[in-house]
Amino acid sequence: MQRTKVKDLLQGAEVGKEVLLKGWVRTKRGNKYVNFIAVNDGSTINNLQVVADEKFSEEALKDVTTGAAIAVVGQLVESQGKGQAYEVQATSIEVVGKADPETYPLQKKAHSLEFLREIAHLRFRTNTFGAVFRVRNTLAFAVHKFFNEKGFVYIHTPIITASDAEGAGEMFRVTTLDPINPPLTENGEVNYEEDFFGKATNLTVSGQLEGELAAMAFSDIYTFGPTFRAENSNTTRHLAEFWMIEPEMAFYDLKMNADLAEEFIKYIIRYALEHNREDIEFLGQRLAEEDKAKPQNERQEMTLLEKLEFVVNNDFERVTYTEAIDILVNSNHYKKKKFQYEVSWGVDLQSEHERYLVEKHFKKPVIVTNYPKDIKAFYMRLNDDGKTVAAMDILAPGIGEIVGGSQREERIDILVERMKGVGIHEEDLWWYLDTRRFGGCPHAGFGLGFERMVQFVTGMGNIRDVIPFPRTPQNAEF
């Protein structure tokens, strides 16, 4: 007999028939005449109710406890009770794997997210994390579907890299050298020629530079892979290991880049709303509950569903950095000295500034463009004013920066000049410069932090709760 998933059973496809159901017990309640067992198999947030009537003795059901794996045979029928359309009238119940109620950590009572993080190997089994990771799965699929439909080529850029040129942040060293007595050169430095790759290597901070190489052949490419920062940031928005999506497009300028990013974000959110509505509704309720505990002025103005639908249905605001600074400087917030950090042309926007723009001023996602060149990366295209570069950041309500991108500097002389300015040697990026020497063209791209997008769609406040096994300072468990 073939197993049927809960998701399909709840749609009533096999109503009236004998079905085989396999999954895990969420709850059991009842009396000596009848027991109701809620079974979940991860295919949906909803449980299927199994009705075990009096032919099942107390003894027969004693191991049917929260967390146990069971296999049920029975008839799928329309439910007389409230809360579900269909239920299974059990004819046999087999306990496949017990879960001792004395020691199983996930009992019925609600657990804190902090506690669940410590048992990340089990938290998939809760409603919240079931929903979060189903949404994550859907978003990941939507990413591939979006780019596939547009003819982008998915490129796996290297994880281990000898390039330390991007300067995007602190890096993890990858090595097989003796950890106590590494081979040294005559100068007393580590002799990386004896390391596995014959040179010093790190974990990548971005696949962009390699992605650009591929875009110069396929026109449109994207990456979707893990990236790393060895930064001692213990915040709700930072991970040492996170996944990033980096499209790169030949013959694109900044405007086309921003258009694509906006279309992309809307597409994947819409896709999740269509395919995981029940999960998102549940997460929205969770968030609303959480909000109730907060002071009035910190509560969300919109529910999670409203926020997502608003983003999908409205144009993103577009302003230049210079306009953004003007807005900030002319705000009452500024005049009342409520910003902690300085605001003036040339400074990098801080979280508080981004939040003000997005959450107070525009009340929608904002694309900020044309930042001062000194606060942005060397590869961003210098604008004609000589002061700004064709950069763009997309800021989202509640999350802050969710996309960073730019048109790339395709003019080799300016690029080399900018590299010199930040101390990068031409010979270290000979291959990158080659793309400007041979058949270069205007091109652009952006990076989207996947976990921040999952946070945005699920409403989860801590980034540790949207990746299965988070890596943060002092933590690499599981």
Place this chain on the structure above:
Amino acid sequence: MQRTKVKDLLQGAEVGKEVLLKGWVRTKRGNKYVNFIAVNDGSTINNLQVVADEKFSEEALKDVTTGAAIAVVGQLVESQGKGQAYEVQATSIEVVGKADPETYPLQKKAHSLEFLREIAHLRFRTNTFGAVFRVRNTLAFAVHKFFNEKGFVYIHTPIITASDAEGAGEMFRVTTLDPINPPLTENGEVNYEEDFFGKATNLTVSGQLEGELAAMAFSDIYTFGPTFRAENSNTTRHLAEFWMIEPEMAFYDLKMNADLAEEFIKYIIRYALEHNREDIEFLGQRLAEEDKAKPQNERQEMTLLEKLEFVVNNDFERVTYTEAIDILVNSNHYKKKKFQYEVSWGVDLQSEHERYLVEKHFKKPVIVTNYPKDIKAFYMRLNDDGKTVAAMDILAPGIGEIVGGSQREERIDILVERMKGVGIHEEDLWWYLDTRRFGGCPHAGFGLGFERMVQFVTGMGNIRDVIPFPRTPQNAEF
């Protein structure tokens, strides 16, 4: 004016209209009256022919050289010449980025794969690598599509891990400690408590163990991410960094596991045949050319297309390890002492044995099951005979092992016993054992090396030629 991709132009969608074409020059040939410029933009292996008549002076076309990026405006018309259905009659040609013929490495002449590996940043621009990476892209998308349609949840398992328990191979150390003078404990060992994660960490060799945790909640999951081996293997089949797909299914036994793997492999190959037929045909011709240089007995019996269609349309052979050993021992090959390595019950199958089974004996993919427990991993389920485990390897013609999988040991007492046997401490895998303590169930899964699959479908002999920037001993360029 909107750019149209070559792929669309070649389908004649805008015939008779003025179009904007952007891409890179592959070749230019002609005379002073007319020039034919072959333009490729990576959207297809085929070039679009641009006809530049006498109104374009020699001077105007002097920078239209192989590798240059150009933008062409002209009318899309049915071609009078042979070799293409449509061509563009140019009205304007702009050279967006030059490629100096004196220094551009990719001139018309054929280059060796070895040479192209050294300029991996440019090899995307060749027919061969254009085809290879378009096929790779299609296979990757097919992987996600297959599992998505079946309701599997995509899980990102960690890349950096403190678990060194799997024993799948040598690992790369990940660290931020001072490379010359790391902090030491009183015993003179490295004090990893001061490292970034507070313990020794490595790059993952497999996401399986973490994948199992998620399968115990979602029923069916898969991973698709990079994995690493710090092995000094300089072969055409090994990389230090490669991508692996690892599905894991609750309530599956070995037979269901094998069925799924076979269906999966056929699905993604069929998908590539449907979506990248021209690329695969080109790669097949390339392979046939390569074959001509070989002695008769080393040539392929089937063309690449024939081989792929054969795999898609025929059942995989299924034999037990014990049967496979019998076949080998009773072969003429064995009797003539043509095997280099020993063949007897208990030894691991060597490449030569696998190739004999697949290429000489069965002439099709083979699923070998139930290997001796001593040559397989601790987590594989012990069979009732006490000697073998419920393992399976799938062997493919020309590639060898392409899938390794097993039913997992769900019985905690036997699992702990097996762990002891290989020196793994229970406390190091407490979370893994928890899945057997709480609601465990029979489950199974497999791993597919993505690069080997790309090799199989593209016919590329060297694994370095199917990943954009290969990482191998002494090599982490780009």
